[in-house]
Amino acid sequence: MKGFFERNQTLSLVLSMTAASLLTAAALAAVSGGGAAIPRLFTLAMLPRLLGALAMIGGGALATFLAMRLALVSANVAQTANGPAVAPDQLRLLRIVETPAIIRQGRTAQQALDDLDQMIGLAAVKSEINTLIARLQIEARRRAEGMKVTAVSQHMVFTGPPGVGKTVVARAIGDIYRGLGVLKRGHLVETEAKDLIAGYIGQTADKVDKVCQSALDGILFIDEAYSLVSDNASASFGMEAVNTLLKFMEDHRDRVIVIVAGYPGPMQKFLDSNPGLASRFSKTIDFPNYSPQELAHILDLMARSQGFALPQGYEGKIESWVEANSSAKNWGNARSVRNLIEKMREAQAVRLARDPHSSGIDELTPADLDAAIKATEAQVR
Structure with missing residues (x-):
């Protein structure tokens, strides 16, 4: 099939341009939610497969051309489905269509x-x-x-x-x-x-x-x-x-x-x-410094990603720790928080080695947090 189109370049070009027009119209119809002339025969999820077929018929350059023509269509989809694609109040990142090549x-x-x-x-x-x-x-x-x-x-x-x-x-x-x-x-x-x-x-x-x-x-x-x-x-x-x-x-x-x-x-x-x-x-x-509240949230995400649960009420201790140490020369924002959770895990390991039944191996206790804070204070000053 590909060889046939390569030998018939004029036919290939005509088919390619026609396909490009139909795809563009179909995409806009999908965005608007209407398109009676093209009733639900096209969705944006089909773009990669259709672009690949277009590349075979008319060459990768034309497929790339179409992808660029449709680049803003995806932003319109985000605007239709989720509100403005670029909204300073929401900071919703743009949805994009990637080039096929x-x-x-x-x-x-x-x-x-x-x-x-x-x-x-x-x-x-x-x-x-x-x-x-x-x-x-x-x-x-x-x-x-x-x-x-x-x-x-x-x-x-x-x-x-x-x-x-x-x-x-x-x-x-x-x-x-x-x-x-x-x-x-x-x-x-x-x-x-x-x-x-x-x-x-x-x-x-x-x-x-x-x-x-x-x-x-x-x-x-x-x-x-x-x-x-x-x-x-x-x-x-x-x-x-x-x-x-x-x-x-x-x-x-x-x-x-x-x-x-x-x-x-x-x-x-x-x-x-x-x-x-x-x-x-x-x-x-x-890039501004993280706030104490943001760093407390980051600590929670880090702990969860490593399979650990932080103790209840950890936020207040973390925020006080950040406020006390954020002006230190060696303060590293999220890096310092990553170091803190490593110290918490070390404290937990030592504690469980002494008393294996004191808590679950996926739980970090207030004592672990206190020990970690004490261990990191000397490092950030």
């Missing part, structure tokens, strides 16, 4: 969005992600319709303290951008300044280039990027790393997205250190 690995874009939606807090961050997705979908629609699309830098700055989800969000963006066809692989390569700087001039450029090459078609995430331009003896090596990074970003502007992360003040100093940095990193997303 992506490399399937890891999560789909929609799964990544669902995981982001389940994260505690981060309302402003989710709103920014909605904005990014909406912009990409509009650009895809304009491109598919032959309209002019002005290139916009995709590189980003994530500002905020440790343990607030910057790496998690960066990984989700990679999955989302792969689904939207912006990145071919969408994988995340994590690195730090110390991994980019070598001991001798000339070696740093090779080291940076090797890391950058590993991030091609995905995201390069540089944590504490301001360490590259710190005031110390290795500052010249750091600037060599920055210049090499900028050149790589320019040479591969369509194949890599760079996200630099760190505290707000030092990150601004980093951007000011080289005129080329500020122009390439035009998007900044700020």
Whole structure:
């Protein structure tokens, strides 16, 4: 069948355009809930199979074209079924249709969005992600319709303290951008300044280039990027790393997205250190500290995911613990909470070793929590 269409290109094109028109009309009918001319013969769940058939008839390029034309249809579905697709008060993440020719690995874009939606807090961050997705979908629609699309830098700055989800969000963006066809692989390569700087001039450029090459078609995430331009003896090596990074970003502007992360003040100093940095990193997303109530909720989710039940009334103790320690130099937000639950499990193990019948092995007691708080206080100060 495929060979027949390949030999009859004119017929293939006509059938493809007709199929594209019918699919678009059917999708819009499904969205509106009506469509008497196409009575319940089409649902959005059928899109992947129909797009695959269209790719066989008319080629993958036309299937991709149709997918881009339908990209905003999914947002309309979300609006019809669940209210506005982008609602600042609800922060409902957009529902998206993925391109049919992506490399399937890891999560789909929609799964990544669902995981982001389940994260505690981060309302402003989710709103920014909605904005990014909406912009990409509009650009895809304009491109598919032959309209002019002005290139916009995709590189980003994530500002905020440790343990607030910057790496998690960066990984989700990679999955989302792969689904939207912006990145071919969408994988995340994590690195730090110390991994980019070598001991001798000339070696740093090779080291940076090797890391950058590993991030091609995905995201390069540089944590504490301001360490590259710190005031110390290795500052010249750091600037060599920055210049090499900028050149790589320019040479591969369509194949890599760079996200630099760190505290707000030092990150601004980093951007000011080289005129080329500020122009390439035009998007900044700020990640605030978690509130005590949010961290108490995160602790509960962590415990449940590990098969443990927290003691009744744990919220008050956790919130007091957060308020007492959140200003410490080594405070790590969700990281500190993860450390706390590890200490709770250690305390439970010691307690059960002494008295196996004191409670169930899936229960964490107030005594376990008190012991964990005491053990972590010395670490965060």
